[in-house]
Amino acid sequence: MKKSNLKILFYSLLAFTITVRAMDIAATENELSGTIISVKGNPELIRNDKKIPLTLRTIVHQEDVIITGVGESLVLRLNTGDTVVISQLSHLKVDITDDMSVNLSHDQGMIWARVKARKFLQDKEMFKVRTPTALAGVRGTAFSSNIESDNKSWFCVCEGRLEVSQDESRTTAQKGEVVVAAEKGGVTAPTRDAALLEHPSQFTKSCLRCHQGGYSRDSMY
Numbered sequence: 527m528k529k530s531n532l533k534i535l536f537y538s539l540l541a542f543t544i545t546v547r548a549m550d551i552a553a554t555e556n557e558l559s560g561t562i563i564s565v566k567g568n569p570e571l572i573r574n575d576k577k578i579p580l581t582l583r584t585i586v587h588q589e590d591v592i593i594t595g596v597g598e599s600l601v602l603r604l605n606t607g608d609t610v611v612i613s614q615l616s617h618l619k620v621d622i623t624d625d626m627s628v629n630l631s632h633d634q635g636m637i638w639a640r641v642k643a644r645k646f647l648q649d650k651e652m653f654k655v656r657t658p659t660a661l662a663g664v665r666g667t668a669f670s671s672n673i674e675s676d677n678k679s680w681f682c683v684c685e686g687r688l689e690v691s692q693d694e695s696r697t698t699a700q701k702g703e704v705v706v707a708a709e710k711g712g713v714t715a716p717t718r719d720a721a722l723l724e725h726p727s728q729f730t731k732s733c734l735r736c737h738q739g740g741y742s743r744d745s746m747y
Contacts, residue, residue, distance in 0.1 A: 559586045559620040560604040567598030569612075592618045594635065604628060607642040608653060630655045632671050640668045641686075651689070660707030663689040677709040 616635025
């Protein structure tokens with residue numbers, strides 16, 4: 527075989543190898559949701575029906591279910607640049623689509639999230655949270671989601687705005703407002719947090735702790 531043909535064959539194989547490797551890397555990245563950047567206690571995740579301990583720098587995959595116990599918490603940095611603080615006694619699953627939209631399934635406990643603004647897609651909700659009683663669409667904001675029970679969810683807005691819906695019931699909350707979504711009764715009109723939490727329950731005390739210095743509006747948590 528001539529040297530020129532060998533050279534062509536070599537570069538063809540090299541180009542094929544690089545292409546396959548790039549496709550493998552892209553496929554792997556699409557399976558990842560984020561990284562644990564802070565952890566307290568011994569939280570776990572469930573992946574393929576197996577429990578895996580969560581430690582600093584653990585990589586979270588698509589469809590993993592994150593679980594925190596009593597006194598446990600963690601901070602998850604998503605591949606999209608968003609940050610999610612997961613408090614004790616919480617369950618959360620993260621799904622990130624090909625267009626980098628984030629979909630959280632939050633069915634227990636409390637989370638606090640700071641959502642990075644998507645300047646190139648201002649008219650599309652790129653971050654959504656589904657609870658047992660509502661769907662919240664986020665546009666560049668910081669907010670908390672608190673599951674009081676299977677029949678009631680609370681959403682508190684620290685920055686920006688949050689659109690909360692349940693079937694035909696829909697409302698938009700601004701900074702400093704709280705929305706309650708109950709299984710019966712739909713979504714309430716936004717209320718200023720101080721008035722709503724004048725006599726807080728055990729569940730909504732977490733919102734007060736947030737606004738009194740637990741989670742900062744100006745930093746990660």
